[in-house]
Amino acid sequence: xxxxxxxxxxxxxxxxxxxxxxxxxxxxxxxxxxxxxxxxxxxxxxxxxxxxxxxxxxxxxxxxxxxxxxxxxxxxxxxxxxxxxxxxxxxxxxxxxxxxxxxxxxxxxxxxxxxxxxxxxxxxxxxxxxxxxxxxxxxxxxxxxxxxxxxxxxxxxxxxxxxxxxxxxxxxxxxxxxxxxxxxxxxxxxxxxxxxxxxxxxxxxxxxxxxxxxxxxxxxxxxxxxxxxxxxxxxxxxxxxxxxxxxxxxxxxxxxxxxxxxxxxxxxxxxxxxxxxxxxxxxxxxxxxxxxxxxxxxxxxxxxxxxxxxxxxxxxxxxxxxxxxxxxxxxxxxxxxxxxxxxxxxxxxxxxxxxxxxxxxxxxxxxxxxxxxxxxxxxxxxxxx
Numbered sequence: 001x002x003x004x005x006x007x008x009x010x011x012x013x014x015x016x017x018x019x020x021x022x023x024x025x026x027x028x029x030x031x032x033x034x035x036x037x038x039x040x041x042x043x044x045x046x047x048x049x050x051x052x053x054x055x056x057x058x059x060x061x062x063x064x065x066x067x068x069x070x071x072x073x074x075x076x077x078x079x080x081x082x083x084x085x086x087x088x089x090x091x092x093x094x095x096x097x098x099x100x101x102x103x104x105x106x107x108x109x110x111x112x113x114x115x116x117x118x119x120x121x122x123x124x125x126x127x128x129x130x131x132x133x134x135x136x137x138x139x140x141x142x143x144x145x146x147x148x149x150x151x152x153x154x155x156x157x158x159x160x161x162x163x164x165x166x167x168x169x170x171x172x173x174x175x176x177x178x179x180x181x182x183x184x185x186x187x188x189x190x191x192x193x194x195x196x197x198x199x200x201x202x203x204x205x206x207x208x209x210x211x212x213x214x215x216x217x218x219x220x221x222x223x224x225x226x227x228x229x230x231x232x233x234x235x236x237x238x239x240x241x242x243x244x245x246x247x248x249x250x251x252x253x254x255x256x257x258x259x260x261x262x263x264x265x266x267x268x269x270x271x272x273x274x275x276x277x278x279x280x281x282x283x284x285x286x287x288x289x290x291x292x293x294x295x296x297x298x299x300x301x302x303x304x305x306x307x308x309x310x311x312x313x314x315x316x317x318x319x320x321x322x323x324x325x326x327x328x329x330x331x332x333x334x335x336x337x338x339x340x341x342x343x344x345x346x347x348x349x350x351x352x353x354x355x356x357x358x359x360x361x362x363x364x365x366x367x368x369x370x371x372x373x374x375x376x377x378x379x380x381x382x383x384x385x
Contacts, residue, residue, distance in 0.1 A: 005030050012037045016047075022244055023048050023370055027341070027363035029348040032272065038265035044251055045095040048243040049084050053099035054269070055367075056082050056158070056213040058340050058347075060103055060136055061276040063156030064209040068339035068356055069294040070331055071304075076189055077290070078336045078343075079156075081212040081234075083164055084241040085221050085378060089248050092215040093162055100137065100160060102270040106277055107135045143178040146210075147194040147203055154288055156209040164214025165223055180234060186210040187237045207290065218242075222382045236326040239333065239371040242378050275347040291353075293339060299358040303338075306365055307331050326375075330368060337364035 009030055016037065018025050025033055025047060032054070040047050059078045067075045084092050110133070117131035134153040137160050138146060150157045161167050182192055186208040195202045216224075229235045254261075282289045295303055310327065317323055341360040345351035351359075 005034065009033045009037060012041070016040055018047055020244070021046075021048055022373065023051060024363070024366040025051065027366050029341075029345045029350045031268070031348040031350065032344060035265045035269050035272075038261050039095070039098065039269075042254060042259070042262040042265070043094065043098065044091065044249045045098070046091055046243055046249060048241055049086075049092050050095035050099065052082055052084065052239070052241050052371075053096045053213065055337070055340055055344075056080055056211055057099045057103055057273060058276055058344055059336075060100075060156055060158040060211045061106075061273050062279065062340070062343055064207050064288065064290050065155065065279050065281050066339060066343065066353075067290045067292045068335045069292055070335045075292050076332055076335060077207070077209045078339045079187065079209050079211050080336060080340075081183070081187065081238045082214075082241065083221075083224075083238055084213070084215045085218055085374075086215070086243060087218050087246055090243070090246070091249060096160070096162075096213065096215065098266065099269075100158075101266065102273040103136055103158075103277075105270070107137055110134045143182055144194050146179070147182065147192055147205060150192075150205055150208060150210065151203045154205065154207075156211065158211040158213065161214040163216060164212075165216045165220045167214070168224065168227060168229070180229070180232060183210065183212070184232065184234060184237070207288070212238075218381065221378055225382060233325065236329050240374045240378055241371070242374040242381070244377075272344070272347045276343060279343075279353075293342065293353070293356050295338070295356045295361060296358070299338075299356055299361045302358050303331075303334070303361050306334075330372075333371075334361070334364045334368045337367050340364075341367075 009026075013019065013025060013033075018037075018040075025036060028036065028051065036047060036051055036054070039045050039050055059080050062078055064077050067077050069075050084096070086092050114131055114133045121128065121131055132152045135149065136153060136156060137158055138149055139159070139161055141149070141159075146157065146159070159167070185192060187210075189207075192205040192208050193202050224230075224235060224238075282291045294300075307330070310330065314323060314327070338356050338360045341363045342351060342353065342356045345360065346353045351357070
């Protein structure tokens with residue numbers, strides 16, 4: 001990316017007040033920054049909702065094709081659980097839909113291919129294997145149907161729910177909190193099994209990759225803290241977004257070709273996400289063998305140093321009750337974010353996919369810091385309200 005583009009992004013960020021939001025937009029590749037800035041300007045999106053939604057979309061597109069090595073034999077995919085919080089009308093859903101539009105388009109193409117294959121299968125007298133519908137995005141589901149969808153599309157599935165508290169409130173409907181157990185296991189990289197009704201053959205997913213992204217209103221976020229999700233560890237695995245400003249963005253009719261600029265930004269985003277969707281599994285003896293990227297030496301040193309400083313502070317705490325379990329998930333979260341930033345920089349034509357470098361790790365640390373700031377603001381909001 002040219003120096004001119006970098007300068008232009010900095011100027012636009014200043015003009016649009018990105019610095020006041022506290023969101024580290026400059027952690028993103030320059031080309032992606034330009035797309036985000038255009039969408040924020042011409043679509044009236046909040047950067048705090050758009051950029052995390054894009055990260056989620058990249059993770060869903062990448063799926064289980066690439067893993068990152070945290071340390072030693074500890075590897076993880078890039079799945080993220082994200083909840084975007086805000087008052088009604090703050091504009092949470094439109095940027096989420098914009099970020100995921102290319103994936104929905106990809107799902108529709110898979111649906112049309114399935115229809116054609118099904119017609120051909122019927123015309124052939126229903127001989128051979130029956131075609132399977134593959135899709136990435138799921139919204140209304142049961143624990144069993146979620147895993148069956150994932151089994152049909154082993155690469156990944158994403159739970160995308162506009163008002164996500166409805167999903168969490170209905171989780172207890174299912175036997176012994178089955179959905180929550182599945183989500184906890186999947187995040188930790190454990191295999192998932194489900195026995196289909198009327199079938200003795202279980203479905204086994206060895207390498208699950210389940211993303212979650214949804215929205216909720218500030219007046220409902222306290223429900224997450226009272227449903228037992230803190231005790232079972234699910235809350236620790238969720239990245240939160242809560243903008244500092246509660247002001248609804250005003251609509252502005254720009255006279256510099258706003259509609260065309262917004263359309264071009266969407267097309268550039270689709271191109272980048274398409275490059276991620278085109279990534280495939282490694283070629284090996286095992287089916288669907290993921291690539292595993294290690295951090296290069298400098299990146300690993302930075303990552304270990306960052307975490308060890310936290311460990312030193314934690315070790316000085318005398319009272320066990322003061323040790324936050326949430327913080328213990330930070331190495332995995334930062335490693336996942338670092339992998340996503342490396343993939344995003346590759347898809348934007350600004351880096352490679354041979355390893356995870358220092359720039360991606362530093363970006364991930366800053367992003368994790370933003371998500372934790374949001375989480376602390378949410379805890380403070382709930383305590384005061």
